[in-house]
Amino acid sequence: xxxxxxxxxxxxxxxxxxxxxxxxxxxxxxxxxxxxxxxxxxxxxxxxxxxxxxxxxxxxxxxxxxxxxxxxxxxxxxxxxxxxxxxxxxxxxxxxxxxxxxxxxxxxxxxxxxxxxxxxxxxxxxxxxxxxxxxxxxxxxxxxxxxxxxxxxxxxxxxxxxxxxxxxxxxxxxxxxxxxxxxxxxxxxxxxxxxxxxxxxxxxxxxxxxxxxxxxxxxxxxxxxxxxxx
Amino acid sequence: xxxxxxxxxxxxxxxxxxxxxxxxxxxxxxxxxxxxxxxxxxxxxxxxxxxxxxxxxxxxxxxxxxxxxxxxxxxxxxxxxxxxxxxxxxxxxxxxxxxxxxxxxxxxxxxxxxxxxxxxxxxxxxxxxxxxxxxxxxxxxxxxxxxxxxxxxxxxxxxxxxxxxxxxxxxxxxxxxxxxxxxxxxxxxxxxxxxxxxxxxxxxxxxxxxxxxxxxxxxxxxxxxxxxxxxxxxxxxxxxxxxxxxxxxxxxxxxxxxxxxxxxxxxxxxxxxxxxxxxxxxxxxxxxxxxxxxxxxxxxxxxxxxxxxxxxxxxxxxxxxxxxxxxxxxxxxxxxxxxxxxxxxxxxxxxxxxxxxxxxxxxxxxxxxxxxxxxxxxxxxxxxxxxxxxxxxxxxxxxxxxxxxxxxxxxxxxxxxxxxxxxxxxxxxxxxxxxxxxxxxxxxxxxxxxxxxxxxxxxxxxxxxxxxxxxxxxxxxxxxxxxxxxxxxxxxxxxxxxxxxxxxxxxxxxxxxxxxxxxxxxx
Numbered sequence: 001x002x003x004x005x006x007x008x009x010x011x012x013x014x015x016x017x018x019x020x021x022x023x024x025x026x027x028x029x030x031x032x033x034x035x036x037x038x039x040x041x042x043x044x045x046x047x048x049x050x051x052x053x054x055x056x057x058x059x060x061x062x063x064x065x066x067x068x069x070x071x072x073x074x075x076x077x078x079x080x081x082x083x084x085x086x087x088x089x090x091x092x093x094x095x096x097x098x099x100x101x102x103x104x105x106x107x108x109x110x111x112x113x114x115x116x117x118x119x120x121x122x123x124x125x126x127x128x129x130x131x132x133x134x135x136x137x138x139x140x141x142x143x144x145x146x147x148x149x150x151x152x153x154x155x156x157x158x159x160x161x162x163x164x165x166x167x168x169x170x171x172x173x174x175x176x177x178x179x180x181x182x183x184x185x186x187x188x189x190x191x192x193x194x195x196x197x198x199x200x201x202x203x204x205x206x207x208x209x210x211x212x213x214x215x216x217x218x219x220x221x222x223x224x225x226x227x228x229x230x
Numbered sequence: 231x232x233x234x235x236x237x238x239x240x241x242x243x244x245x246x247x248x249x250x251x252x253x254x255x256x257x258x259x260x261x262x263x264x265x266x267x268x269x270x271x272x273x274x275x276x277x278x279x280x281x282x283x284x285x286x287x288x289x290x291x292x293x294x295x296x297x298x299x300x301x302x303x304x305x306x307x308x309x310x311x312x313x314x315x316x317x318x319x320x321x322x323x324x325x326x327x328x329x330x331x332x333x334x335x336x337x338x339x340x341x342x343x344x345x346x347x348x349x350x351x352x353x354x355x356x357x358x359x360x361x362x363x364x365x366x367x368x369x370x371x372x373x374x375x376x377x378x379x380x381x382x383x384x385x386x387x388x389x390x391x392x393x394x395x396x397x398x399x400x401x402x403x404x405x406x407x408x409x410x411x412x413x414x415x416x417x418x419x420x421x422x423x424x425x426x427x428x429x430x431x432x433x434x435x436x437x438x439x440x441x442x443x444x445x446x447x448x449x450x451x452x453x454x455x456x457x458x459x460x461x462x463x464x465x466x467x468x469x470x471x472x473x474x475x476x477x478x479x480x481x482x483x484x485x486x487x488x489x490x491x492x493x494x495x496x497x498x499x500x501x502x503x504x505x506x507x508x509x510x511x512x513x514x515x516x517x518x519x520x521x522x523x524x525x526x527x528x529x530x531x532x533x534x535x536x537x538x539x540x541x542x543x544x545x546x547x548x549x550x551x552x553x554x555x556x557x558x559x560x561x562x563x564x565x566x567x568x569x570x571x572x573x574x575x576x577x578x579x580x581x582x583x584x585x586x587x588x589x590x591x592x593x594x595x596x597x598x599x600x601x602x603x604x605x606x607x608x609x610x611x612x613x614x615x616x617x618x619x620x621x622x623x624x625x626x627x628x629x630x631x632x633x634x635x636x637x638x639x640x641x642x643x644x645x646x647x648x649x650x651x652x653x654x655x656x657x658x659x660x661x662x663x664x665x666x667x668x669x670x671x672x673x674x675x676x677x678x679x680x681x682x683x684x685x686x687x688x689x690x691x692x693x694x695x696x697x698x699x700x701x702x703x704x705x706x707x708x709x710x711x712x713x714x715x716x717x718x719x720x721x722x723x724x725x726x727x728x729x730x731x732x733x734x735x736x737x738x739x740x741x742x743x744x745x746x747x748x749x750x751x752x753x
Contacts, residue, residue, distance in 0.1 A: 064283060090591070090592060091591040092591070093592055095593060109287060113286065113287075113289055113292065116291070116293065117292035117293075118292060118293070156591070157589075160590065160591070161589055162586060162587050162589050162671055163586050163674070164531065164533050164584070164587070164672040164673075164674045165529045165674055166299050166529060166678055167529065167678075178586075181585075181591050181595075182585065186287075186289065187287055187289070190282055190287045191287065192280075192282040194282075195280055208278050208279070208280055209278070209279060209280075209281065209288075210276045210277075210279075210304060211276060211277055211279035211284065211303075212275055212276050212304065212305050212306075212308050213275050213277070213307060215267075215307060
């Protein structure tokens with residue numbers, strides 16, 4: 001399926017490349033009634049796309065980068081990243097044979113996600129992580145990355161709220177705590193590590209969805225237009 | 231070929247355009263349909279994927295579609311890109327404009343709620359003194375509602391309530407589930423009617439222009455369609471005072487084109503239709519084009535749990551099902567702090583709970599999710615937003631879309647009437663939940679931003695007086711006799727009802743009127 005689309009795309013590229021070459025101005029002037037010369041091949045002895053339709057499908061052993069590579073964090077400061085890693089471990093530990101946020105590389109993914117998010121979301125996370133650090137220093141004289149689960153609970157639990165639809169809590173720190181709680185959970189459940197563990201346990205992957213490719217541009221459709229005769 | 235004049239040019243292919251095409255072509259009238267987007271084919275355009283295979287792990291590109299709360303990473307490509315077709319609003323007055331330009335428009339994706347408007351809405355001013363009456367009543371639309379309900383196969387139950395007119399239904403006589411019966415009883419105690427939902431069954435699970443309307447139109451051989459063309463301007467002939475030519479751009483190549491037509495039917499969706507009229511500088515001798523934008527408040531509600539269904543102990547028949555509480559405020563009595571009314575969607579869930587309903591994390595959260603699984607009961611608000619002159623759209627002189635077409639500036643906000651209504655809804659639902667023995671887990675009385683309901687209504691309102699309305703009661707421009715606007719821009723007031731059935735019925739009614747006028751040679 002994917003390969004067929006690839007070949008189709010290559011064919012389409014070939015057609016448009018030809019058409020473009022055909023539209024290049026000729027050095028010799030031609031009468032308006034004469035079609036410009038059509039170049040059927042690129043420079044060189046052979047057509048560019050020769051053999052693609054005949055070749056046997058290549059069996060690519062495609063893997064997702066998460067399966068083997070590590071995300072390079074770049075957005076949060078070292079202290080913020082330390083707080084985020086610990087927050088992830090506290091809020092989403094490994095349970096019931098499923099990976100936790102740490103195993104799902106959720107902290108590293110969130111560093112990426114927030115780095116490409118709008119500024120207000122970046123600010124929410126940065127100030128929230130800073131607040132965790134300052135609360136830990138104030139209450140326990142150590143970094144948030146080093147507090148116990150119980151100590152983390154003392155900092156976090158007063159700010160937990162229930163909320164619904166698109167209306168997170170409005171106080172900034174409560175907003176952060178509850179948004180992060182949701183993001184950490186979603187990023188973990190949607191991870192490959194989670195899907196692999198689910199599959200291993202003999203369950204269906206829970207995060208399957210129907211993905212829509214871009215419907216546009218629409219040029220690959222066949223027979224879409226009929227020329228109308230008067 | 232280019233000299234051939236089209237009988238009727240239809241701009242838009244959603245519910246309203248599809249209905250116009252069906253009615254007109256079945257009367258033997260040759261139609262051409264223009265649509266701003268491509269034709270979607272779910273077999274070619276979709277594939278099952280795991281969230282981890284997507285670039286943002288299911289979160290969606292955070293830069294994309296910030297105003298479409300309905301978008302996720304799986305469906306992000308089905309909505310209109312806000313960067314390609316931008317719109318503007320003033321700081322502090324956000325608007326969520328949710329658009330689809332695929333062939334069939336938003337009729338491809340809708341919640342299927344299928345309601346008639348009653349005279350409490352159509353003649354609202356006569357009832358409570360606010361706003362304006364529509365120039366038509368339920369009796370005028372009723373025969374068309376019936377035919378639309380037959381096409382869309384609306385399932386419902388006759389309830390005999392004047393504010394919730396009965397229709398031509400596939401009768402839903404299924405018994406209530408146990409928790410719904412408790413909800414019905416709780417409503418009875420405080421005079422709140424709990425009724426069956428009314429919903430379009432459609433055919434093969436789909437209730438869209440593309441499977442219920444357009445196939446009939448194409449089958450006549452009288453309809454041609456051009457996808458991927460964006461209409462820039464409708465131009466009127468200065469001598470005849472009629473709209474006679476439409477200018478559009480090929481969205482892929484940027485080639486500019488035009489086509490002449492005897493009649494133009496505008497069905498681009500409320501705000502796109504009005505944007506086109508404003509950009510064309512036509513149909514606005516009244517000066518009210520763009521004004522009276524309204525919609526419905528959504529997003530407020532409550533989430534509950536039915537205690538007897540927890541820990542897997544639900545007896546068969548206790549959970550599941552849905553219900554509707556149609557408007558009950560300001561019918562026989564008058565509320566102190568808001569006009570008009572709202573409906574409540576009520577549903578019972580046998581699936582997982584949203585973790586947001588628990589102030590917990592980690593193992594404690596997981597324990598709650600396991601325990602509460604299959605015990606959910608939700609209530610969501612749909613409330614009328616008052617139609618106000620000052621809620622308006624205009625052309626933003628400083629912003630254009632990908633084809634250089636001036637963008638829309640949207641200037642609208644909710645007021646105390648809407649906020650008070652939402653609070654009343656949440657209080658009432660919570661009271662009923664307590665009475666029914668449900669545990670209320672979350673409450674939210676704040677509506678989502680305007681536009682979120684995807685029910686933008688008004689801005690080219692109908693009326694008998696050409697000085698105070700854009701269209702007459704047949705959806706025909708007061709200024710240009712051969713211009714019809716058949717989408718929800720014609721609405722005089724929003725009502726609490728999902729507008730789809732009304733849009734369809736009015737488009738059917740307008741199209742039959744147009745066909746008759748064409749037969750008589752008046753248009």
